[in-house]
Amino acid sequence: MSYYDLDAILTGAEKIPCTFQLDVPELGYLDNNPGYTLKSGTKVLLPLWLAEMLAIADMGDHQNPDKSFIAFDLPPAVGKDVMAALKADPRSVPIRNQSPNFYNLAKHMMDLAEERELHAVVRKTFLTRAADISLHARKSGGAVSKGEGSNLGIGAAGEEFLRGLDEWERILFRKAHDGARSTKQWIEGIKKRY
Amino acid sequence: MPMYGDAGLKLVQHAKRTQNLTHLPPYQTELVRSVAKEVRDLHKDATNLLEPFLKVQGSFDPSTDPATACTLLVNHLSMRRNKRCLLAYHRTRTDKLEDLVWSGHDVLDLSAQQTGGESGSSSLSPQEEDYVRQYGDLLAAFKGHWTDIDLTGSLEPPKDLFIDVRVLKDAGEIQTEYGAINLTKNSQFFVRQGDVERLIAQGYLQKLG
Structure with a gap:
């Protein structure tokens, strides 16, 4: 993931529920209270780019080397x-409604927290959905604009599924779709020439 | 209440939309300015926070004052975030500009058309205009090494050697193998494709049929 990657930057804006572990006089504005002390134990929603570093930063407290500025929970x-729903059927969850950068977000949270189950579920989710994405990408018609009603054989359920793809899956869909189309064009071109 | 980094996020959302467009939307001068101002304010705050420590002890030890350390970290991260947003926004735009230069568009002309041809207003910032001009010069110098190959020409072999074109705007007189043609607006010609490819890319001519 590049420094300039827009999706990575947008993922950084996802809000994470955090709890402050110390009083900070200057940071009242994070809890909509500028000018007041942010008390230890206050729950605030912080963007990932801020929460990530605050959660892993070393406070320099030698008695509690594991203690950091904030404790955090998994975002909804x-x-x-969501994990329970994905376990039941990965295809029926429009993960885009959860986050447009669902996999990126999950990846960051896995880096921060020991969440073996999250890892297993997300992995299985992607594998199951990727197969479906490739299927839909080959089926949908020659039009560049994807997901039109006229596409053969996708059906309402398929369109619903495609609308729920996150950014990463969309890229996958576009690549699979363009790849299939270019191959078809190339083969037709060969037939014409000879 | 607006948070640090919100304006930067707006810029990146702009950039994200830009990626899917064929043209370049107007430069967000106001947003860029407010992000830069945010960074300056944050820097001032950090300097003020550190000043008493530097005066008394000559240095700041985070473990003696975790609250200040936390404030400074939040401050620093906000600046870093803003920097990343600014860089990503501008890089998305310059990438797009480079593509336009390579595809043979007259970028400066194009951007003036989009804003309705008002003089002085362009969808590019002055720095971007400069960038396009210099990048164009670089590309021209690079192409100059291989005068017998048109590096920005089409990779598709033409189906017909001669094509019908209509003139969209006056382009003056051009020389071809078959003599000079005067390209005046709204006239039509049957010409060799190789002679006019550049002019089509630049938007002077339109290919018919």
């Missing part, structure tokens, strides 16, 4: 409910 997008 990769929380228990």
